Structures are given as C-alpha cells and as structure tokens.
C-alpha cells in the first residue's frame with residue numbers, strides 16, 4: 001500500500017459515521033474540512049489564517065469550515081460548501097475520507113471534522129472577507145516536539161497544544177493551537193500511524209472514547 005492508501009485505511013477505522021446524528025437537534029452545528037494532500041512524496045495538510053476583521057477567532061489559524069446552513073444536507077456538505085466559499089476549493093475535486101468525532105467548542109458549537117484528500121495541484125483562491133492566507137505543511141510536523149508546547153489549561157479535549165510553524169515559502173510564523181491543533185495532531189497520528197513525540201493527553205488507540213467522554217461531560221452541563 002502507498003502512503004495515501006495507508007492513511008485512508010487508517011483514518012477510516014476511526015470514522016464516526018452517523019453515530020452522533022441523534023444529538024440534540026437544537027445544538028448549533030459547524031464543520032471543518034481537514035484537507036490532506038501529497039506533496040514531494042509526503043502527506044501535507046492545508047490550513048487557513050482567518051481575516052483579522054472577523055468577529056470570532058480573528059487572525060487565528062484554522063481549517064476551512066464554518067456554521068451549518070439550512071440548505072446543507074449533512075456535515076460533509078457544510079464542510080465542502082465552506083471550503084469552496086473560503087478558499088475556492090471545487091467540491092467535485094475532493095475525495096472525502098470520513099467524518100471524525102464531533103467536538104463541542106467553548107461557544108457551544110458542535111463541530112464535525114471531515115477528513116479529505118484534495119488534489120496536489122490545487123491553487124487556493126482565498127475569499128479576503130474571511131481568509132487572509134492559506135498554507136500547507138507536512139503532516140508529520142504535528143508529531144514532533146521541536147516547535148510544540150503544551151499547557152495544562154483544558155482545551156476541547158485534553159490539554160491545550162500549541163505549535164509554531166515557520167512557512168519556508170513566505171517566512172511567516174503561524175501559531176496553531178487549541179481546537180485546530182488538537183484536530184491536526186489527531187489526524188497526523190492516525191494518518192501516519194505514528195505517535196507524537198509529546199504526551200497527547202488521550203489514548204490514540206481509541207481516540208473515539210476520549211472524544212465521547214469529553215462530549216458527554218460537556219453535554220451534561222448544557
């Protein structure tokens with residue numbers, strides 16, 4: 001099996017399917033697309049920098065995504081629609097792999113991560129109202145200790161992870177932390193079949209249990 005096939009097989013083992021379709025319908029929902037691609041024979045992930053003019057998470061690094069709209073058929077549709085709106089990613093060129101377990105953010109938004117492969121030749125067209133920059137980085141970056149720090153402050157699940165990534169293409173230094181870092185670490189570990197060099201805070205052999213526990217704890221407080 002090549003790198004991409006291995007990643008797909010491994011990610012699919014952790015697919016949540018529709019296990020969470022019976023959560024309270026009143027919970028506001030959002031999706032993020034975690035776009036993976038092959039570059040120079042390695043798996044990479046694509047991230048965006050949010051416009052500084054946005055009301056929420058201004059200037060932060062995040063995956064393409066956003067809130068569910070009434071016309072969306074499901075969580076995957078939301079992720080693909082948002083990625084098309086934000087970075088001009090044509091939905092028909094995306095190979096969706098699976099949905100992972102949803103996470104509840106501090107604002108009470110239930111966020112479903114949708115993992116997908118995109119074409120290596122994709123050229124982003126950022127929508128300047130929402131996205132100021134798009135960059136890709138090797139997925140294995142999220143398994144290394146070198147540019148990583150961890151704070152005991154609880155994030156969506158486990159402690160808060162933070163990475164400082166210097167993009168060799170632009171020289172820009174990006175901080176990737178909180179929800180986005182947690183998702184990136186999880187997907188990197190699953191797709192590469194490689195435990196991070198640092199303590200993650202949950203069992204990688206069964207991330208679903210960690211997600212479910214945190215979600216149930218948060219839901220019981222709503």
Ligand SMILES: CC(C)(COP(=O)(O)O)[C@@H](O)C(=O)NCCC(=O)NCCSC(=O)CC(=O)O
Nearest residue numbers: 030057060062065066067105106177178179180
């Ligand atoms: C997917 C969102 C939650 C909603 O999309 P939209 O704002 O409508 O475009 C998006 O805001 C998002 O991905 N936010 C997280 C960005 C991030 O990871 N920032 C780091 C710290 S905040 C955090 O960890 C999560 C939290 O708020 O609980």
Ligand SMILES: Nc1ncnc2c1ncn2[C@@H]1O[C@H](COP(=O)(O)O)[C@@H](OP(=O)(O)O)[C@H]1O
Nearest residue numbers: 054055056057065066067068082085086129130
């Ligand atoms: N054309 C536009 N101009 C400015 N902001 C826009 C916009 N379209 C969407 N937004 C804002 O961008 C944010 C993300 O939207 P989405 O969920 O579609 O990704 C939302 O704001 P906040 O979440 O910051 O309040 C939304 O109001």
Ligand SMILES: [Mg+2]
Nearest residue numbers: 064065066082
């Ligand atoms: Mg968005």
